[in-house]
Each structure stands twice: as C-alpha cells, then as structure tokens.
Amino acid sequence: MSSITSPIYQTEQNFANLVRTYRKKHVGKGPEKIKVTFHSNWAIAYMSGSLSPVERFITRHKSGEDMVWQARTQMIKELYDQNPPTEMEELVGAKFEKLFTDIHMEDDEVISIFVFDRPIDQQAELHTS
DSSP states (O other): OTTTHHHHHHHHHHHHHHHHHHHHHHOOOOSSSSEEEEEETTEEEEEEEOOHHHHHHTTTTTTHHHHHHIIIIIIIIHHHHHSSSSHHHHHSHHHHHHHEEEEETTTTEEOOOEEEEOOOHHHHHHHHH
C-alpha cells in the first residue's frame, strides 16, 4: 500500500483539516496549506499562508511584527488551553496536553507541535481501520 493511501496518511490529512477549521473558527483565518506528520505523541503541523492581509500590512513595521508574532504564538497557545481541540483528540485517540508554535513572518510559515498524552502515530492506524 502506498503512503498516500495509508490509514496514517488519511488521519494526518484529517488532522490538517481540523487544524484549518479550528483556526478559522477561533482566529478568523486558517492557513492556506498544511502538512501534518505524526511522530510518537506529537502531531507536527507545517503551515503556510496563515497571515491575513491586515496582519501582513501591520508587519511592515517592527512594532507591528512583534504584535502579530505575539498574537500568532502566545495567544494561540492560550486559545488551545482555553478551548481544547476535542475533535483532534477524538481523531487520534489521545488527550491534548499542550501546543508549541512559532511563525516566521517574512515567509508566512508556521510550525506547530501538538503534544498528546500518548503516542498517536500508531493509534491513528487503529482509529481509521
């Protein structure tokens, strides 16, 4: 079976869709592209195209860049703490513990690592069978 049609690949794709939906619901704009990879108890999401036109305008100045960085890192972490991603938990069969995230403003790229309470890379195959 090719990796593109494997159960783990499908679950990673479904997880990426949930990330996009969650961000649209709570932030107003989801990323244009998302690639998710599971590793042990981590879901690693690489995203691009997350900044809104207003955020891109604001980041033309250093103070605006700092403000948008703060919103897209610290405030996003707080958002996930206050509104746990229950649909993501259901998909991978594990409890969400915390989020690590950072954004590169110039390239509009984000890396987010979703940490769960147990390995999800094997669990994903069980939940799609």
